[in-house]
Amino acid sequence: MDEVVIFGAGGHGRVVLDILxxxxxxxxxxxxxxNRQLHGRRVDGLKVLGGMDMAASLYADGVRRAxxxxxxxxxxxxxxxxxxxxxxxxxxAVHPSARLATNVTLGKGLVIAAxxxxxxxxxxxxxxxxxxxxxxxxxxxxxxxxxxxPGVRLAGHVVAESGAFVGIGATxxxxxxxxxxxxxxxxxxxxxxxxxxTTVVGVPARPIKDAPSVDEFTALxxxxxxxxxxxxxxxx
Ligand SMILES: CC(C)(COP(=O)(O)OP(=O)(O)OC[C@H]1O[C@@H](n2cnc3c(N)ncnc32)[C@H](O)[C@@H]1OP(=O)(O)O)[C@@H](O)C(=O)NCCC(=O)NCCS
Numbered sequence: 001m002d003e004v005v006i007f008g009a010g011g012h013g014r015v016v017l018d019i020l021x022x023x024x025x026x027x028x029x030x031x032x033x034x035n036r037q038l039h040g041r042r043v044d045g046l047k048v049l050g051g052m053d054m055a056a057s058l059y060a061d062g063v064r065r066a067x068x069x070x071x072x073x074x075x076x077x078x079x080x081x082x083x084x085x086x087x088x089x090x091x092x093a094v095h096p097s098a099r100l101a102t103n104v105t106l107g108k109g110l111v112i113a114a115x116x117x118x119x120x121x122x123x124x125x126x127x128x129x130x131x132x133x134x135x136x137x138x139x140x141x142x143x144x145x146x147x148x149x150p151g152v153r154l155a156g157h158v159v160a161e162s163g164a165f166v167g168i169g170a171t172x173x174x175x176x177x178x179x180x181x182x183x184x185x186x187x188x189x190x191x192x193x194x195x196x197x198t199t200v201v202g203v204p205a206r207p208i209k210d211a212p213s214v215d216e217f218t219a220l221x222x223x224x225x226x227x228x229x230x231x232x233x234x235x236x
Contacts, residue, residue: 001027001165002090007079008069009033012129016069016111017044019093026091029063052079055086065091068109068127072197073163073181077145080109080127089125098130107144107232124231125162137174143231150188161196161231170205183209 005018006013009031020028030049031038038048049058055066067087070076080090090109094100098116107126112118115133125144130136132150140154143162148154152166155174160166163181164207172178173189179196188205199209 001025002065002091003029003030003063003064004065004067005049005055005088006031006046006067006069007033007052007055007083009035009038009048010070012071012111013069014044015113015132016093017046017115018110019095020067023094023096025093026065032058055083055088059087063088065089066109067091067093067111069111071123071129071147073145073147073165076127076129079161080145113150119156121233128207131168141231143180146231149158159231164194 004026006016006028013031017028020026028046030047031043032050032052032054034051039050041048054121058099066083068076068080068133069077084090090193092110092113095114097114098112100118101120103121103153104118105123107124110124110128112130113132116130117135119136119138121139124142127145128142129147131148134152136154142148142159142160145162146160146164148166149168151169153171155172157175158172159177161178161180164178166184167186169186170171170184170188176190176193178184178194178221179198182194183199184190184194185201188201189203190200190205194200198207199205
């Protein structure tokens with residue numbers, strides 16, 4: 001089995017370690033985590049080797065594969081990019097109890113947790129998390145560094161743009177688009193599009209934090225020209 005290093009030894013890191021152990025797809029060799037109190041300790045039996053700045057020395061020692069096990073979408077995306085720039089290949093952690101249609105498209109560095117159901121023609125972007133027991137129905141698109149929390153239900157043709165966070169137990173009806181870095185609160189029922197960088201809660205979901213102004217939003221767009229409304233687009 002190929003060796004893999006796990007970035008992040010918190011709660012999500014423990015989930016990812018368990019998935020890798022159950023999937024028997026890679027051999028975890030240790031965690032890297034910037035919490036110094038964890039250094040040298042074992043988390044669920046796997047040693048925390050040191051901070052994330054140890055990546056280069058691990059690479060020099062021949063470790064070539066990594067997975068980023070950090071729940072925060074922006075932090076996960078940024079670390080994933082720098083780890084890839086350092087030469088690592090990001091691997092996927094897919095729990096053996098997850099069920100994926102044969103024609104699902106998978107990016108890299110993504111996590112699909114226990115009991116997730118992913119239906120026909122779904123596309124999943126890089127660094128996404130499909131958490132425990134979520135249901136992603138047909139032809140939905142899960143963008144880069146999106147987090148779909150446990151028990152979320154997405155109907156068909158839903159689009160979650162890059163960096164969106166869909167809280168635990170939320171339901172999103174068909175054909176809805178959840179904007180770039182928007183937040184859907186726990187238990188919400190989303191029946192219409194969610195503007196980028198907006199937080200919505202409740203049944204039916206309504207905004208509690210408005211999107212930034214057009215000028216603020218434009219200033220946040222990628223300087224390399226990636227389209228943030230493209231769910232798979234990269235963004236600086
Ligand atoms: C939506 C959310 C991000 C808002 O967090 P926040 O920005 O800190 O907002 P606040 O806690 O200040 O709440 C603001 C208001 O929205 C309400 N609210 C917050 N979350 C809500 C929710 N999920 N459903 C309904 N109302 C909610 C609060 O009661 C509060 O109402 P008030 O102004 O009348 O008192 C958060 O509550 C949430 O649902 N997070 C999801 C957590 C989750 O899924 N975790 C799983 C990780 S795997």
